[in-house]
Amino acid sequence: MRASYFRISKTLTVCVCQFIRPTAAFQSALYSSDAGRIFEAESKPSVAVVGVGAVGGYYGARLWDCGAYDVKFHMRGDNFSQCKKNGLDVKSVHGDIHIPSDQLQAYTDTSEIGKVDWVVVALKSTSLNAIPSLVSPLLDPERTRIIVIMNGLIENDLIKMLKEFHGENVDDEELNFCKALYGGMALLCSNRVAPGSIEHSFASLLSYGVAAHSADTTVKESLDNCQEFWKPVKNVETRLELSLLGGRWRKNVWNLPFNGISVAMGGITVDKVVEDEGLRKLAYEVMDETIAIANAELEKHGYDSSLFLGDEDKEKMFDLSDNMGPYKTSTMIDLTERRPMEVQYLFQEPLKRARSLGVDVPHLETIVAQICALQKWHGLF
Amino acid sequence: MRASYFRISKTLTVCVCQFIRPTAAFQSALYSSDAGRIFEAESKPSVAVVGVGAVGGYYGARLWDCGAYDVKFHMRGDNFSQCKKNGLDVKSVHGDIHIPSDQLQAYTDTSEIGKVDWVVVALKSTSLNAIPSLVSPLLDPERTRIIVIMNGLIENDLIKMLKEFHGENVDDEELNFCKALYGGMALLCSNRVAPGSIEHSFASLLSYGVAAHSADTTVKESLDNCQEFWKPVKNVETRLELSLLGGRWRKNVWNLPFNGISVAMGGITVDKVVEDEGLRKLAYEVMDETIAIANAELEKHGYDSSLFLGDEDKEKMFDLSDNMGPYKTSTMIDLTERRPMEVQYLFQEPLKRARSLGVDVPHLETIVAQICALQKWHGLF
Incomplete structure (x- = not known):
């Protein structure tokens, strides 16, 4: 068995489907009715979104919109300059989101972001070998969790690349460079129609499973952590995959x-x-x-x-x-x-x-x- | 077994490949060295070419060029008007042919052509159901042979359509409306590049087999007849298919x-x-x-x-x-x-x-x- 797959007890259910709806009390703690968003970055878990296209832009905006996280975006070129000027715009059948430029934390270099609690990678698989150097500055082995919301059977190669980049033994089952690595499967109809502009027309299912984790945690703990991470996020249906391979x-x-x-x-x-x-x-x-x-x-x-x-x-x-x-x-x-x-x-x-x-x-x-x-x-x- | 297929004795060879090269004596009987083509339509077997595109235009021009036949062409629209004006032009890797307009016998209506010895049909199979009424005026049941140089598994439907058109019993093995019906398979690279203009770039194999015949002849006689028909034609490689289905x-x-x-x-x-x-x-x-x-x-x-x-x-x-x-x-x-x-x-x-x-x-x-x-x-x- 490869390090990236895990056998799961037969007694566990196959998946957990949920529509996340934060309570009114939770929402009111994040927003004030007349003064707009309460900006309390210091106390919030930090998230770096790497790849702000149709998928990263959509889920990143949802993470920002829920108010529970201090979200930083890594973007480049036209996408960066347009967002710096006019913010990030998501037109969605599940509710529009606009992140004004003065509230959008956009960076062209991940080392400016520094270490974070969560890294959401939503690049195309054609950029797979760019991921290790891109995410490395964001990683604190003690706390960072990486979720890779991408297409394709990427995990075998990605784990190998990340381990090699961090000088780890590729044959080890465990990771040392982060707490956990998740594979994310986005089933949503979303397109980036222009720099800084995303249109989401249908569905928003995000399923995820554990690809690998550090020695001091387990698959079960890692899944629980990821489930907690997405809990505050509005209008994203999530599904936990007990087998990432199956997912x-x-x-x-x-x-x-x-x-x-x-x-x-x-x-x-x-x-x-x-x-x-x-x-x-x-x-x-x-x-x-x-x-x-x-x-x-x-x-x-x-x-x-x-x-x-x-x-x-x-x-x-x-x-x-x-x-x-x-x-x-x-x-x-x-x-x-x-x-x-x-x-x-x-x-x-x-x-x-x-x-x-x-x-x-x-x-x-x-x-x-x-x-x-x-x-x-x-x-x- | 359907009427269109024939079992062949196992002792016969499968196919006869031949490059037809008329003898010098035969050629000199058809051409005079200084006076150009001897036009002796009355004494020659008559041929009607129905469909003068990439395939019918190419083989029709070769039939005309060999001088052994009185070849009449059925064509319509731009093809007809262009040919009436400037003749039919075939640029070929096996030798160009130009039929001047004053030597080209072109008709827009097959009933103007009348009955002929051979009908060469080279229409697209999308026009299959137009064939019975088109060829009917050309047919003398006592002598006309039809060779259908077309793509596709057409024979079952074509024979049925022709029999129905001529009031024959579709379940009979034999035909009454003509002496023999052949299927022709053209393996050549030829395109009609403009009305009246054909370009032939590679190969010129024509294989043929018997689809059906009248009661007073046999598959063997029919094949011999077709072989004789193509014999005078220069630069067309022919192959006799003992099984049309196989061909x-x-x-x-x-x-x-x-x-x-x-x-x-x-x-x-x-x-x-x-x-x-x-x-x-x-x-x-x-x-x-x-x-x-x-x-x-x-x-x-x-x-x-x-x-x-x-x-x-x-x-x-x-x-x-x-x-x-x-x-x-x-x-x-x-x-x-x-x-x-x-x-x-x-x-x-x-x-x-x-x-x-x-x-x-x-x-x-x-x-x-x-x-x-x-x-x-x-x-x-």
Whole structure:
């Protein structure tokens, strides 16, 4: 078993779904009705958000909006200059948020932020190898917890990179550079439409699981900590994944068919996939293949079949997709705007695992061949 | 067994490959060295070419050029008016041909042509149901032979349509409206680049087999007749298919991967497929699936396994494709120029047969779903 996966007792429930609604008393402690926000950074846990795009910008703004945290944002280029000028703007079906420029703590260098309690990393997986040097200044081994809200089967490589960066033995199960590392799976329709401007149109589920932790804590404690962290945050549905591996694959049940077909077809929106009889069937077939790889890998790592993925996961993803409208998947936008595409961790890694597990995935294989060709022709690495 | 397929004695060789080179004596009988072409229409077998595009224009010009036939062309619209003005122009790697307008017998109505010895039909399969009324005025049941040089598994439907049009019993094995109906498979790189203007860049193989014939002849006689018909034609390599069904599938071994992937990828040329590692592998996989359907169907119709398709067919098609350069497949041009695409007979019919034969073809299924979606969105029926 790899250090990044954990067997969970069969007696625990698979997941905890919750809509977090802070009490009125809690809210009134954070806001005064006429004087606006009470700014009490010193007494609050500190959070650094690294990567303020569609995902980091959305969850970062929600973390700021709840008032429970001292949130600092790491951003660069146009995003930084626009936010410094006009603040960060999130238009959301779950309620708009605007962080005025004079209240937005934006930094272009993480060493200016210093050590924090929580690091939320929401970069594209194409930037994976930039993460160790970026987050290193933020880490206090005694207290920092990192949650990586990203796509793809990234944990094996990320943990290895972080350990190597901090001079730790890559074969150790435990981490020394931080208290815990979480994988986060965002299931939300959010796009960064311009520098400093995010539009969120549908869903906001954030599920998370433990990738690895320090020697002086446990998976259970780490999960509890993360659950506490998200508790004050309004309008974010969270789900605790007792198996991060299962969670990653559950996210893939959406990503592989929908990011996959949207890109393989040259850049189409989700409604085009679900409304076309043939592509809808193809999406189901890619889902079936994804679940087959997932369950083979869960089995290989010793998980009980009660944790396996199944038809319920498939139908849930289709229900969501049927209600998404003309949503542009992240990889589709990368293609149409000619930006680096998350091909390696999102598409090639699942295929690689399918091959090593002996799972036949011809539909997925076909669309991944097409995606790789598009990536190569347009140089989107 | 359907009327359109024929079992062939196992002792016959599978195919006859030939490069036709008319003798000098034969040529001198058709041309005079100083006075140009001897026009002796009355004494020559008559040919009507229906559909003067990339394929019909090319083979029609070769039939005219050899001088052995009185060739009449059925064409319409811009093609007709351009040809009436400037003639028909074929630029070919195997030698250019120009039919001057004063020597080009062009008609917009087949009833003006009257009955002929041979009808060469080279329409797109999207026009299949227009064929009976178009060719009917050309047919003398006592002497007319029809060769349909088209893509796709068309024969079942075409024979039914022609029989119904001529009031014949569709369940009869024999035909009454003509002497023989042949299926022709063109493996050549030819495009109609403008009205009256054809460019031929590579290969010129024409294979043919018997689809059905009248009661007073046999498959063997019919094949001999067709072989004689093409004998005088210069620079056209012909191959006789003892099983038309096998020939159709052999053509599909190229069409399904190359027309298929070129369209599924939104319109790419053949070089892009063969030069990309992933798409090349995909083309091989689609070929394997095509051969699996082919052999299942040949087996079902009682053909001996010596007639089955195999690796040799696959490698031949790849050798050809590796030398094609940036060739635009016909279906790719249909997509990019927003013209009706040959989806039904070229892609859906093979899939339908795979399903009824219980052959699993997931790679083909994936690209056909994509092609159907593109066809629907752009209304290319």
